[in-house]
Amino acid sequence: MPVKGILERLQQGVVLGAEGYVFELERRGYIKAGPYVPEVVLDSPDALKELHREFLRAGAEVMVALTYYAHRDKLKTVGREGDLERLNRQAVRLAREVAAEGDALVAGNICNTWAYDPKDKTASSRVVRAMYAEQLGWAAEEGVDFVIAETNDYLGEALIGLEVIKDLGLPAMVTLASTHPGETWDGYDYVEACQILAEHGADIVGLNCDRGPATMVPIIERLRATVPGYIAAQPVPYRTTPATPTFETLRADGSGRAFPLALEPFLCTRFDMADFARQAKGLGVNYIGICCGGSPHYVRAMAEALGRTVPASRYSPAMELHPMLGGQVEEKEAAFLPDWKD
Numbered sequence: 332m333p334v335k336g337i338l339e340r341l342q343q344g345v346v347l348g349a350e351g352y353v354f355e356l357e358r359r360g361y362i363k364a365g366p367y368v369p370e371v372v373l374d375s376p377d378a379l380k381e382l383h384r385e386f387l388r389a390g391a392e393v394m395v396a397l398t399y400y401a402h403r404d405k406l407k408t409v410g411r412e413g414d415l416e417r418l419n420r421q422a423v424r425l426a427r428e429v430a431a432e433g434d435a436l437v438a439g440n441i442c443n444t445w446a447y448d449p450k451d452k453t454a455s456s457r458v459v460r461a462m463y464a465e466q467l468g469w470a471a472e473e474g475v476d477f478v479i480a481e482t483n484d485y486l487g488e489a490l491i492g493l494e495v496i497k498d499l500g501l502p503a504m505v506t507l508a509s510t511h512p513g514e515t516w517d518g519y520d521y522v523e524a525c526q527i528l529a530e531h532g533a534d535i536v537g538l539n540c541d542r543g544p545a546t547m548v549p550i551i552e553r554l555r556a557t558v559p560g561y562i563a564a565q566p567v568p569y570r571t572t573p574a575t576p577t578f579e580t581l582r583a584d585g586s587g588r589a590f591p592l593a594l595e596p597f598l599c600t601r602f603d604m605a606d607f608a609r610q611a612k613g614l615g616v617n618y619i620g621i622c623c624g625g626s627p628h629y630v631r632a633m634a635e636a637l638g639r640t641v642p643a644s645r646y647s648p649a650m651e652l653h654p655m656l657g658g659q660v661e662e663k664e665a666a667f668l669p670d671w672k673d
């Protein structure tokens with residue numbers, strides 16, 4: 332049975348996404364921190380497929396092809412420009428292979444390029460457009476259901492991505508990064524920028540990355556009140572605060588900047604992310620997901636918070652069976668556990 336397209340699914344209810352591939356595969360030893368180029372696609376395809384599969388089992392409805400930072404400029408920085416086409420095509424194929432194991436869609440993926448320059452808009456736009464066009468041309472040939480253009484710092488760059496997606500006749504989800512307190516790097520309020528993207532034909536607009544649920548939700552509330560169409564929220568699973576609204580601004584006591592390699596002290600629990608999923612659904616967010624820092628246990632908790640039973644639910648917690656926390660603690664052990672009692 333063919334899977335329904337993204338727009339049909341959204342019409343029927345919340346779509347659960349899952350991202351954070353680059354961070355997770357870096358932690359697992361398959362991507363180099365710093366350049367964060369997804370060399371894993373070619374070097375260890377089985378490792379990538381396994382993570383896709385884990386997200387799928389956890390309830391993700393979209394397998395995002397790992398072409399984040401797989402554009403011409405970034406591959407050049409690690410001396411692999413010659414692998415550009417092969418990497419982009421293989422990323423889509425791997426996502427498709429795993430999506431077919433379940434009922435998932437495949438999303439092509441483009442992102443902020445670091446090549447866009449509003450001070451040299453005409454020339455830099457040409458460079459960005461060419462990079463997006465070659466990446467998404469290959470993705471479309473390999474077969475994607477829609478495209479996610481994400482982590483856009485500039486509205487101007489996001490609009491280029493949107494145009495390229497629309498030229499290919501594919502549904503477009505375009506989401507913004509939110510590193511600044513209130514606006515994109517080219518000076519648009521996030522909500523206003525999303526509104527402009529929607530007016531230009533983006534099917535889904537919203538935010539991804541940078542902010543944890545606590546500091547992303549207030550923007551999403553304003554977005555929901557302003558944009559009538561489908562909206563997306565994919566926060567990072569970190570405990571950001573009004574004083575440190577993005578994960579780039581988090582500082583661990585005495586050890587300086589936590590981003591990107593020392594963020595563990597700020598991780599949300601699976602319960603925090605389940606709360607976020609419930610809250611986002613309540614607000615009317617259509618595409619709910621997770622970004623950098625995400626891993627399968629969060630996605631399963633989010634899926635279950637949305638009332639779903641997913642393949643990995645088979646192994647969801649059963650704390651009543653825990654030998655020290657359950658109700659069946661043997662008398663011989665009970666004496667050793669006074670501190671465990673509530």
Ligand SMILES: [Zn+2]
Nearest residue numbers: 540541622623
């Ligand atoms: Zn991210």
